Amino acid sequence: MLPGEFNIVLDRDSEEPIYRQLIRFIRSQVDSGVMPAGTRLPASRDLAHQLDISRISVVNAYAELRAEGYLSAHAGRGTFVAGERTPPPEMNGHNGRHNHHPAELPVTPDRSIREMMRLARKPGVINFSTGAPPIEFFPVQHLRDAINTILDRDSGRALSYEVAEGYGPLRASVRDYVSALGIRCSAEQVMITGGTQQAIDLVVQAICCEGDLLVSESPTYLGLIDIARTRRLNIQGVPMDEDGIRLDILENLILESRPRLIYSMPTFQNPTGGVMSLHRRRQLLNLASEYGVPILEDGVYHEFRFQGEALPPLKALDESGIVIHASGFTKNLLPGMRIGYVIANNHHHERLVRVKQAADISTPGLNQRAIHLLLERGVLAQQLERNNRELRRRRDAALDAAARCLPSGARWSEPQGGYYLWVELPRSGPTAAELYIAAIQTGVAYAIGSVFFPNGGGGHQLRINFGAQKPADIEEGFRRLGHAWRELTRDYADIEKTPLM
Numbered sequence: 438m439l440p441g442e443f444n445i446v447l448d449r450d451s452e453e454p455i456y457r458q459l460i461r462f463i464r465s466q467v468d469s470g471v472m473p474a475g476t477r478l479p480a481s482r483d484l485a486h487q488l489d490i491s492r493i494s495v496v497n498a499y500a501e502l503r504a505e506g507y508l509s510a511h512a513g514r515g516t517f518v519a520g521e522r523t524p525p526p527e528m529n530g531h532n533g534r535h536n537h538h539p540a541e542l543p544v545t546p547d548r549s550i551r552e553m554m555r556l557a558r559k560p561g562v563i564n565f566s567t568g569a570p571p572i573e574f575f576p577v578q579h580l581r582d583a584i585n586t587i588l589d590r591d592s593g594r595a596l597s598y599e600v601a602e603g604y605g606p607l608r609a610s611v612r613d614y615v616s617a618l619g620i621r622c623s624a625e626q627v628m629i630t631g632g633t634q635q636a637i638d639l640v641v642q643a644i645c646c647e648g649d650l651l652v653s654e655s656p657t658y659l660g661l662i663d664i665a666r667t668r669r670l671n672i673q674g675v676p677m678d679e680d681g682i683r684l685d686i687l688e689n690l691i692l693e694s695r696p697r698l699i700y701s702m703p704t705f706q707n708p709t710g711g712v713m714s715l716h717r718r719r720q721l722l723n724l725a726s727e728y729g730v731p732i733l734e735d736g737v738y739h740e741f742r743f744q745g746e747a748l749p750p751l752k753a754l755d756e757s758g759i760v761i762h763a764s765g766f767t768k769n770l771l772p773g774m775r776i777g778y779v780i781a782n783n784h785h786h787e788r789l790v791r792v793k794q795a796a797d798i799s800t801p802g803l804n805q806r807a808i809h810l811l812l813e814r815g816v817l818a819q820q821l822e823r824n825n826r827e828l829r830r831r832r833d834a835a836l837d838a839a840a841r842c843l844p845s846g847a848r849w850s851e852p853q854g855g856y857y858l859w860v861e862l863p864r865s866g867p868t869a870a871e872l873y874i875a876a877i878q879t880g881v882a883y884a885i886g887s888v889f890f891p892n893g894g895g896g897h898q899l900r901i902n903f904g905a906q907k908p909a910d911i912e913e914g915f916r917r918l919g920h921a922w923r924e925l926t927r928d929y930a931d932i933e934k935t936p937l938m
């Protein structure tokens with residue numbers, strides 16, 4: 438592009454930060470076609486020099502525009518106007534019943550997340566951003582033994598099509614496993630899925646139609662937001678207090694907008710790590726039963742408790758069959774085996790089996806048999822005991838490091854289980870998205886909080902997966918994060934001090 442095209446007039450007295458003005462300008466140039474797809478943008482250093490602003494302003498503006506899908510970066514070649522962009526909000530069709538062309542699929546957060554994950558995978562970066570368990574937890578030797586046993590025992594039968602409901606002995610093992618958590622069900626009410634993610638997606642497909650309203654906690658699991666968007670549902674987040682989802686707000690929403698489904702993670706919520714109190718669990722069940730709105734309970738972190746008292750899953754308290762329970766053997770055993778399950782009453786179960794059959798015929802039989810054998814051999818119980826002990830050590834290291842390294846005015850959760858620390862940065866400083874680039878440059882990555890909010894918010898929040906790193910790396914990761922914060926806020930202070938004309 439020609440430098441002359443950047444004839445932006447910056448208002449240096451405005452309350453709107455310079456980088457925000459730059460974002461607005463570039464967006465308008467792209468939207469109006471002045472900067473078509475493929476236009477190369479000046480290097481951040483050059484543009485900063487040309488506009489007489491701090492380079493960090495340009496870096497932040499480019500990062501945010503990349504996250505929004507306006508720009509794309511190509512290593513070694515520079516920053517360009519992206520070729521294909523998320524449609525502006527009015528095209529997303531608030532009521533998803535519009536005639537969508539596949540290209541119009543509302544996938545808003547997708548690019549920012551992929552971009553975040555790409556940066557987080559850079560060599561040398563201590564990556565707190567994922568939702569994955571650490572690979573050193575994986576029972577690889579047990580899996581090897583199990584697969585050998587199964588191939589000797591079942592030969593080709595282990596490698597043929599399985600019935601859509603799942604491998605019978607595994608369904609029975611799931612029934613036994615959840616009964617220890619207080620969930621009473623028959624093996625016939627269990628369906629095996631390709632991970633918990635598929636379980637959630639199938640429930641959404643079985644219950645909701647395009648344009649329906651899905652309600653979740655806010656913030657919530659990013660995978661749910663993705664499902665809602667790709668299935669073209671409306672999603673509304675309900676804030677939480679210390680006991681869990683706010684029922685006054687939920688009830689108003691039910692009365693006003695008749696949601697089709699409530700998604701909830703009562704134990705070690707992702708991303709906040711919060712636990713819904715027993716009282717709130719009962720109240721939520723009463724409310725859902727009263728209005729006949731099914732609850733999809735995600736129990737994927739339920740057993741990762743290293744402190745505090747165990748509370749029953751919603752499904753264990755459910756008298757009326759209003760709760761559908763989804764979980765898996767991914768986080769607690771092996772994510773790559775993709776074995777999850779869903780437990781529902783007979784009416785929902787039948788629909789779920791049809792949707793599963795249509796989706797992928799069945800979950801791989803070898804994987805189902807392998808997980809079944811690991812359960813039979815008591816591997817899950819051993820894993821949970823050892824992993825939870827280690828998670829506690831890592832949580833303690835994270836709390837310790839947070840107290841030493843995070844800026845004054847920051848606040849964070851004290852999780853009693855799960856993987857995540859939920860951090861709130863001081864409101865007066867940079868947002869988590871602004872800090873992200875500086876953090877990557879210092880060699881640490883986290884998940885930006887805003888991606889977990891279905892309807893906006895969370896700008897100053899971030900999620901740290903302490904479970905994914907060893908204590909020494911946790912310590913070092915927080916040290917780098919504190920360093921990135923200091924660097925960035927010094928740059929901000931410089932901008933304020935420097936007379937710009």
Ligand SMILES: Cc1ncc(COP(=O)(O)O)c(C=O)c1O
Binds near residue numbers: 568632766
């Ligand atoms: C809350 C929650 N539900 C579901 C999933 C998906 O898990 P799975 O690997 O079993 O599909 C995740 C993964 O991060 C999660 O955090």
